[in-house]
Amino acid sequence: MQMEPMLIAGLIEVCRATIAANSDHLCALDRAIGDGDHGTNMRRGCEAVSAEEANLSSLPLPDAVEKIGLTLVMNIGGAAGPLYGTLLMEMGRELRTQEAGGAFPIILKRAIDAVARRGRATAGDKTLLDVLYPVQDALAHRSRLSDIARRAELSANDTAPMKAMRGRAAYLGDRSIGHVDPGASSCALLTVAICRYLEENRPE
Ligand code: ADP
Ligand code: MG
Numbered sequence: 001m002q003m004e005p006m007l008i009a010g011l012i013e014v015c016r017a018t019i020a021a022n023s024d025h026l027c028a029l030d031r032a033i034g035d036g037d038h039g040t041n042m043r044r045g046c047e048a049v050s051a052e053e054a055n056l057s058s059l060p061l062p063d064a065v066e067k068i069g070l071t072l073v074m075n076i077g078g079a080a081g082p083l084y085g086t087l088l089m090e091m092g093r094e095l096r097t098q099e100a101g102g103a104f105p106i107i108l109k110r111a112i113d114a115v116a117r118r119g120r121a122t123a124g125d126k127t128l129l130d131v132l133y134p135v136q137d138a139l140a141h142r143s144r145l146s147d148i149a150r151r152a153e154l155s156a157n158d159t160a161p162m163k164a165m166r167g168r169a170a171y172l173g174d175r176s177i178g179h180v181d182p183g184a185s186s187c188a189l190l191t192v193a194i195c196r197y198l199e200e201n202r203p204e
Pocket of ligand 2: 034035037
């Protein structure tokens with residue numbers, strides 16, 4: 001799988017900018033059912049990745065993706081750090097082994113399953129998995145980028161009626177119902193930003 005370094009640099013920048021613009025919103029969501037730091041955590045992680053962008057662009061794609069994951073683990077902190085980190089590290093490893101035959105939906109599925117194992121969570125637990133799995137499903141069905149983005153947004157909203165089963169929000173029990181999950185929201189924001197960027201920067 002070949003990806004231009006320019007594309008990686010662009011994706012890193014849109015992710016950073018999106019999280020920076022929505023950091024307060026993500027903190028507000030996390031204040032409702034957690035400890036209010038999700039926006040700050042994600043911002044720290046994305047800024048650390050941006051700071052490494054020059055090095056990352058010179059690496060082969062699997063190494064770059066794995067390194068982004070490691071940087072996220074080390075800088076996001078909280079529960080989300082190891083989870084987003086696992087997603088990217090596993091994607092990097094899968095890209096390297098190519099056991100999936102290079103098919104991105106399969107690579108993504110394996111990486112999401114690794115996140116689920118890491119968090120001992122499953123779909124419906126009111127976490128970022130509730131956006132990741134639907135996005136993967138849309139991708140596997142060859143949906144258009146705009147439809148994948150829409151699916152991510154709807155899926156994040158769909159976490160509101162769920163009762164949190166994992167993470168800090170789970171301590172609230174039924175009181176977690178009625179609030180969108182912060183991790184699901186950051187995941188949807190990133191998906192929308194990535195889809196939009198890819199749409200605007202399609203190879204001719
Ligand atoms: P912390 O909860 O340590 O303050 P963050 O606020 O950065 O960390 O991230 C919270 C988000 O992490 C949640 O909204 C949820 O989406 C996700 N999360 C927390 N625990 C788990 C878990 N065990 N499995 C999957 N996702 C989780
Ligand atoms: Mg938090």
